[in-house]
Amino acid sequence: MAPFDYVEGGMADMAKFLGKRLLSALVTIFLLSIIIFTISHMSKGDPAQIILGAEATEEQITELRHSLKLDRPVVEQYIDWIFGAVRGDLGDSYYTGEPVLAEVASRLVPSLRLAIMAEILAVIVAIPAGVFAAKNKGRGLDYMLSTTSLLGLSIPNFLMSLILILVFGVAFKALPVSGYRTLKSGVGVFLKYSILPVLALGLGQAGILMRMTRSSMLEVMNTDYIKTAKAKGAKSTVILFKHALRNAFIPILTAIGQSFGTLFAGTAIVETIFNIPGVGQLVVTSITRRDYAMIQGVVLIISIMWIIINLALDILYGVVDPRIRLAKKAH
Template sequence: MLQYTIRRLLSIIPVMLVVSIIVFMIVHLTPGNPAYLILGEDSSAEAVQQLEEQLGLDQPIVVQFFDWVTNVFKGDLGESVYSSEPVLSIILDRIGPTFSVMLISMIFTLVIAIPIAIFVVWKRQTVLDPLFISASLLGASIPEFWFAMLLVLGLGVSIPIFPVAGYIPIAEGFLLWLHHLILPAFVLATVEIGLISRMLRDGMLEAVNQDYTKTARAKGIKESVVLMKHVFANALIPTTTVIGVTIAGLLGGTVIIETIFTIPGIGQLLIDSIHRRDYPVIQGVVLFIAVIYVVINLLVDLLYGLLDPRIRYD
């Protein structure tokens, strides 16, 4: 297990190198001079030249890339053109709101999706099963921005139950913090609830008629115990993969949700940086999101061995 973990950690290096190349090329190979785009049409040639030297844009593209990658491995993501603050500090300041939305959204997802899937499998020969399939497909197909606007109009404007904008740090009060996060978190959770519950339901249906479940029933074990102890446990392995991808996907989903609900997190930082053409911050945020994806995939792989003792990494 230790050797496997070390190998997986080492495999992150080439993955992140490829991601770094892609991020760098996307930002630096856009049409136009980045310094001119940042300063605007009325900027003087001297100001453009000065900014090019500041950003290292006067160097060959290969030199720029290796300088950037070298600084990244040192923990230096550069400085914001807009605020002159270190990019890493800006990202760390925005982590709290984003991770708060992700946490509440994931709690919503698991608390709703898992019981629904178990109940549908328990009542698998009733009308609940086709109704569940239709509802899960509908939930997974709803555009997040459209659903967010409906909730804002319904529960924020017409019936003002929840705030529709802003963020309160948890230090200022747990209930205020939670109150501001319920709507955006529920919007993010809606798509994931349909996906995870459908995956768990399919996995449980595959295991429900296996020989070991038939043996358990022949021993007189109650159906509810068979479902929870045998069927649910064995269906959890493929579902864990989906949950891991979901957690990483929530980080990408916050880009839209934070903009709609005016939450000062990583997503809104990315949108604001694109509008300002703050290239160092754009690079830093995209690289940060990629690192989160890679780390979560690693954790999911390691979690398999804990969920299923039969899995061994040689």
């Protein structure tokens, strides 16, 4: 087979692979939209009643429900919402009257910054710790790192947040325990207000990534080519990082991608505790107000971002290791 024919075949396989993944992503988003809409409308409480307050008359509540189109059949409400979402219109907030997309966009940057910084922290801490734990399997360093990682992933985000506040905010008074500052306030001020929430989110993910890295490294280090490299006298650092880590990286990459989605989707509690005006805090506020339009819009956007992350990982696997793409094609 000529090289040109091989390239054409490879590109055709990649196109089919991407097409299947995109179709699967669209079907998933559609099913998620149904679930999101149904769950949000099953919650107890009347949005019109909550907005107007306990002293509102029945006529006022009925009029507001009509203006918000809440008196229409649920199926019609869903059809209007999903067709609007396809056009990029997620409706208006019941409470503020502002477009949902604009509200989410204004809150997206703090959440993304928080999630990205927490992910960077987790990767910087977890991967070296996992590598050295695998290298020292069964020794004191391995037990210490494994115990520390287990402790980190066992403590929920809200409890980790409270511990950090008590230690660094109350006891030592070293860091602010509430509020958010943008980069316009200065890098130092921005980092000072970001340290505690980033630690609260990142330490638990670091524990998960560390254990995944250790497990993947141990599996690779038992292979023949690693034993051959050791027999040839290769340096331990070269064996660990050039040979073992490179070949163990696909499961680690999966864990990193999934942990970022988890971090972004799970910022609600941390943002609420530290009073950060992000998407997570917006979700919590919208739930208390029964703001269906906002709840649906935020959860749909977070779900789409999660799907995009997993789609990007699938594509990356197919690029990095064609065997994965061909194996999926065979099935």
